[in-house]
Amino acid sequence: MIAEPTVGRLASRTVRSWTADATTAPADAVLEVADLVLEIDTDRGPIRPVCGVSLTVPAGSTLGLVGESGCGKTLTCLAAADLLPSNVRAVRGEIRLLDMRRALDTGARCADDDRRRLAWRRRLAMVFQNPLAALNPVRTVGWQVMEAFRVRTGASRRAARIEALGLLERVGIPDPRSRMRAYPHELSGGMSQRVMIAMALAGNPRLLIADEATTALDVTVQAQIVDLMRELQAELDTAVLFVTHDLGLVAEVADTVAVMYAGTVVETGPTRVVFDRPAHPYTAGLLRCAPRLDRDVVRLDPIDGSVPAPTAERQGCAFAPRCPRASARCTTSAVSRQARGSAHVVACHHPMPT
Amino acid sequence: MSDVGATGAAEALAPPVSTPRSGASAWWRRLQAMPPSVRGAALILVVAVVVAAGARWMAPFSYQETDLLHRLQVPLDVEAVAAGHWLGTDKLGRDVLSRLLVATQVSVALALLGTVIGAVLGTALGILAAHRGGWVDELVMMMVDWQAAMPFLIIALAMLAFLGNSLALFVLLMGIFGWETYARLARGLLLSAREHGYAVAVRSLGASPQRLYLRHLLPNVMSPLVVQLSLNFPQTILLETSLSFLGLGIQPPLTSLGQMLGEGRDFLLTAWWLAVLPGSVIFATTLSMSILGDWLRARLDPTQRPG
Numbered sequence: 101m102i103a104e105p106t107v108g109r110l111a112s113r114t115v116r117s118w119t120a121d122a123t124t125a126p127a128d129a130v131l132e133v134a135d136l137v138l139e140i141d142t143d144r145g146p147i148r149p150v151c152g153v154s155l156t157v158p159a160g161s162t163l164g165l166v167g168e169s170g171c172g173k174t175l176t177c178l179a180a181a182d183l184l185p186s187n188v189r190a191v192r193g194e195i196r197l198l199d200m201r202r203a204l205d206t207g208a209r210c211a212d213d214d215r216r217r218l219a220w221r222r223r224l225a226m227v228f229q230n231p232l233a234a235l236n237p238v239r240t241v242g243w244q245v246m247e248a249f250r251v252r253t254g255a256s257r258r259a260a261r262i263e264a265l266g267l268l269e270r271v272g273i274p275d276p277r278s279r280m281r282a283y284p285h286e287l288s289g290g291m292s293q294r295v296m297i298a299m300a301l302a303g304n305p306r307l308l309i310a311d312e313a314t315t316a317l318d319v320t321v322q323a324q325i326v327d328l329m330r331e332l333q334a335e336l337d338t339a340v341l342f343v344t345h346d347l348g349l350v351a352e353v354a355d356t357v358a359v360m361y362a363g364t365v366v367e368t369g370p371t372r373v374v375f376d377r378p379a380h381p382y383t384a385g386l387l388r389c390a391p392r393l394d395r396d397v398v399r400l401d402p403i404d405g406s407v408p409a410p411t412a413e414r415q416g417c418a419f420a421p422r423c424p425r426a427s428a429r430c431t432t433s434a435v436s437r438q439a440r441g442s443a444h445v446v447a448c449h450h451p452m453p454t
Numbered sequence: 455m456s457d458v459g460a461t462g463a464a465e466a467l468a469p470p471v472s473t474p475r476s477g478a479s480a481w482w483r484r485l486q487a488m489p490p491s492v493r494g495a496a497l498i499l500v501v502a503v504v505v506a507a508g509a510r511w512m513a514p515f516s517y518q519e520t521d522l523l524h525r526l527q528v529p530l531d532v533e534a535v536a537a538g539h540w541l542g543t544d545k546l547g548r549d550v551l552s553r554l555l556v557a558t559q560v561s562v563a564l565a566l567l568g569t570v571i572g573a574v575l576g577t578a579l580g581i582l583a584a585h586r587g588g589w590v591d592e593l594v595m596m597m598v599d600w601q602a603a604m605p606f607l608i609i610a611l612a613m614l615a616f617l618g619n620s621l622a623l624f625v626l627l628m629g630i631f632g633w634e635t636y637a638r639l640a641r642g643l644l645l646s647a648r649e650h651g652y653a654v655a656v657r658s659l660g661a662s663p664q665r666l667y668l669r670h671l672l673p674n675v676m677s678p679l680v681v682q683l684s685l686n687f688p689q690t691i692l693l694e695t696s697l698s699f700l701g702l703g704i705q706p707p708l709t710s711l712g713q714m715l716g717e718g719r720d721f722l723l724t725a726w727w728l729a730v731l732p733g734s735v736i737f738a739t740t741l742s743m744s745i746l747g748d749w750l751r752a753r754l755d756p757t758q759r760p761g
Contacts, residue, residue, distance in 0.1 A: 181658050221660035233651030238673050247669070251661045299659070 129196070130307045130339035131157040131180060131224075136193030136204065138175055138184070147410045148191075150175050151363040157307065162333065162340040164354025164371065166347060166386075170407065172363040173343045177311045179204070180341070182220050197223055198306055222252050225300035229312040231292035235284035241295050242268075242280025245302060252303025267298040272328060290321035294328070301332065308333075309341045314349065326353055347390045351375055356443070359383045362407055362418035369444030377454060379446035381423045417449065425450045492749045495742035502562055502739050509559035513552035514538055518707050521547035526725050542727050544717070550731060553709055558735055560704060561711040565690040568628025572690075573683050575629065576636025581667050583637065584644040594641070598634040606631050607696065614702045624703060631693055632686045639682055643675035650674075677751050684747015688740030695736055711736050 138150040150172040157163045167173050178184050180195055182202075190204035200220055228234040236244055245264035249255055255263065268276035271294040284292060293313065300308055310329065314322040330353060333340055342353050350357055351371060358368040359380065367380040378384040385403040405422035408414070417423070420430035427450065435447045440454075488496070505512065521543065527534035529542040529550070541551040583594040601609075610627050617623055647653060648671065656670050695712025697703035699719075704710040711732045718728030 183654060183658055218660045218662060221658060224658075226655070226658040228651055228655060230651060234655040236652040236656070236670055236674065238676075239670075247656075247661075248659050251656075251659045251665065296655075299655075 128158050129156050130159050130198060131155075131341065132194075132196040133176065133180060134194045134196075136176060136179055136195070137191040138172070138179060138193075139189045139191050140187055141189070149188075149363055149410045150179070151410075151414075153193075153360070153363070153365055155358045155365055155368065157339045157341050158356070159306075159339055160333075160337045161355040162342050162353055164350035164357040165341060165343045165360060166345060166350050166357060167360030168345055168407065170410075171360045173345075173360055174311055176360075177226070177309050177341065177343055181224055181226050181309060182217055183226075222303070223305060224307040224309060225302075225305040227293070227296050227300050227308065227310045227313040230316050231289060231296045232284060234296055235292055237284055239283075240280065241282050241284060241287065245280075245295065245298050248299040249302035252305075263302065264298070267301055268295070270332070271295070271298045271301070272324075273298070288321075289317050290324060293317060293321075293325050297325075297328065297332070301336070301338075304336065305338065307339045307341065309343070311343045312345070313342075315344065315346070322349075329353070347375075347386060359386070363410055364418060364447065366419065366448065367444075367446045369441070369446075373441065373444050377452075379440050379444065379451040379454075380419075380448050381425050381450075381452060382419050384452050417447075425452075488749070491745055495745040495749075498738050498742040499746060502558060502735075502742075505555055506559040506562040509555040513549070513555045514540075515549035515552045517548065517553045517556040517709060519548060519552075523547065526721070528725075529727050529731075541731060542725075544725075544728055545721065550727065553714060554731055554735065557709045557711045557714050557732060558739075560708065561691055561694055561736075562739070564625060564628055564694050564704075564710070565687055567625055568631060568690045568694070569683060569687045571625075571629025572631060572633040572686065573636050573679070576633035577640045577672075577679060579633070580637040580640025581644060581672075583641045584648070585663055585667060591641075594637060598638050601630075601634045606693070610693070610697055611700075611702060614697070619702065619705060624697075628690055628694060631690060635682055635686065636679060639678055640675065643678060644671055647671045647674050681747055681751045684743055684750065687743045687747075691736060691740055 133153055133155050136150055136153040137148060139146045139148050149170070153172065153176050155163065155165070155176075165173050165176070175184070175188065178188075179190065179193070180197070184190065193204040195202045195204065197220060200216070200223070202220070235241070239247075242261070242264055245267055246257070246260040249260045249263045249267075250257070264280065265276050268279060273279050273291065273294055279287075279291075284295075287295065293316075296313075308329075313329075314325050317325060326349065329340065329342075332338070340353075342350070344350060354371045356369065357371045357374050358365050359374070359382065360366065361382050367374060367378065367383050369379075374383060375387065378387055382403070385401075388401045389403065391400060403422055408418055408421065416429075416431045416433060417426070417435045420426040423430065430449050433449075435449055437445050437447050438451070440446055440451065485493070515538070521537075524534070524537050524539065524543050525545060525547045527537070527539050527543045527547075530540065531542065534540070534542050539549050539551070541549075541554065543549060544553070579594050579597075583591040610631070613623065613627060644667065653666065653671060656666050661670070691711075694703055694710060695715060698710045698712030699716040701716065704713050706713070714732040715729055715736070718725070718730075718732065721728050
């Protein structure tokens with residue numbers, strides 16, 4: 101399948117599950133996902149919602165992961181966080197998080213792995229789409245932030261309380277002392293998301309995965325949360341994997357961007373480059389159908405057709421049936437990645453002309 | 455946020471300076487917020503617990519002391535009151551009030567112990583089944599179905615008949631009674647709670663399964679379990695009384711409400727108080743517990759909690 105040049109070296113090696121070694125980890129990447137393939141068994145046979153995703157989140161920067169609903173963004177995140185639902189099976193792939201490495205091909209789970217699994221999860225933090233559902237309804241907000249800190253660091257109740265107050269203040273919650281005693285149903289959506297971010301930041305994780313973190317919020321609150329996240333990232337030097345289907349948000353937040361389509365990453369590169377000179381016809385199509393204020397466009401230009409069903413094996417490019425530039429070769433032979441300028445990679449036989 | 459201050463957990467977290475009101479007055483406010491029926495039920499249960507705790511000191515006579523000259527005296531009768539037997543005496547001249555106090559102690563203690571054992575055992579097995587899944591789950595659920603399909607009275611009779619009647623065995627029986635409802639309930643509730651966003655969020659923090667189940671999920675599914683407890687407690691009292699009534703439970707000279715009821719059965723036409731008095735105590739305590747449990751269920755849900 102498709103493998104990025106930087107991770108091809110890793111994928112070719114034989115590695116055991118859950119190995120931890122600092123020697124081979126390049127200093128610049130916090131998270132590396134290599135050739136991830138996930139499968140779900142259904143009544144009509146297995147489907148592959150993720151087939152061959154590779155991406156890299158460099159230290160201290162933000163990777164924007166964009167794509168339409170059902171393209172595998174969330175499953176990729178859950179795989180990275182080791183939170184895959186039980187009905188999803190990893191076929192192959194490898195994920196590296198800081199100094200830990202995990203091969204996903206075995207699928208076997210042994211009891212010895214439990215400690216490593218917890219250690220893995222403690223290195224990253226997730227901010228979920230629906231903050232109201234992601235908070236425990238019967239515990240106070242303060243208790244939950246304290247708990248997050250205690251799980252990560254094993255700190256005492258007293259230390260956790262001081263830390264929680266500091267975190268709530270840091271994420272911009274007014275009067276954190278009294279808000280500590282509030283229950284989640286007493287908070288607004290924006291306030292809950294701030295609490296979720298406070299929980300995520302507890303114990304200083306090196307990677308923050310924000311899975312549609314602002315989608316459930318209205319636009320003004322969304323802007324506040326995005327500003328907060330950028331501020332905190334600059335302050336704490338945390339790497340962020342920012343998942344969204346909002347192109348405008350990606351342009352604002354991300355340093356680099358990865359565009360997903362039907363379970364694969366079709367294009368990655370620095371945000372400015374990808375947005376100004378998209379190489380993949382899908383990216384170009386997406387950008388064409390986003391409304392813009394700086395140009396006079398009478399009608400938006402949608403992409404014809406619809407997303408293909410995620411069947412197990414497919415030949416050629418998944419976007420070929422909808423692609424205006426497709427040729428006969430696109431439906432038969434698999435696409436490989438080609439570099440196009442520094443750090444700009446596209447998976448297409450006929451990329452857009454520069 | 456001042457309305458939050460009314461809850462116990464919030465009180466504990468509150469810094470001393472900004473505590474809105476003192477503990478005592480908050481308790482008083484909560485007492486006044488209770489509906490009259492709940493207040494009455496709570497009062498009866500408090501009396502029952504106090505009686506259960508201090509029966510031996512409160513009883514005017516020893517519950518075993520016979521007085522054949524004053525047999526079958528009528529409660530509140532001039533003659534009985536003069537002899538100090540306010541609630542009359544039984545066929546051996548034993549003081550009914552004293553016996554009633556001790557019987558309440560024995561029955562309430564047994565039911566309490568049995569309910570707690572059953573609840574802890576059942577919930578633990580439910581958690582185990584939900585967490586492990588696979589054959590553990592199937593085994594636990596098979597045991598649940600097996601017990602649910604067997605009338606418990608038959609199991610109890612068989613065990614008591616074969617293994618002999620000892621107090622320890624009897625307590626164990628009380629504990630085994632009803633565990634399956636907790637197990638089934640806890641398993642189902644946890645399986646659905648586990649899929650909620652907050653459960654995934656806690657797992658993403660790197661919390662261990664014990665922490666996830668005991669500190670995060672269990673408090674969320676507590677209210678149905680508490681309701682089940684409140685339903686189970688009266689049933690356990692009734693089971694104890696049924697077995698004692700049949701002569702297989704508490705053995706004389708020790709007494710219990712069921713045993714008193716069983717003895718009083720023979721005198722229903724001549725000495726009504728021997729059956730009616732313990733029967734009334736059984737009725738009052740079980741009803742009170744059910745009313746209180748129902749009220750507790752509403753209180754335990756923070757979204758239903760009134761200001």
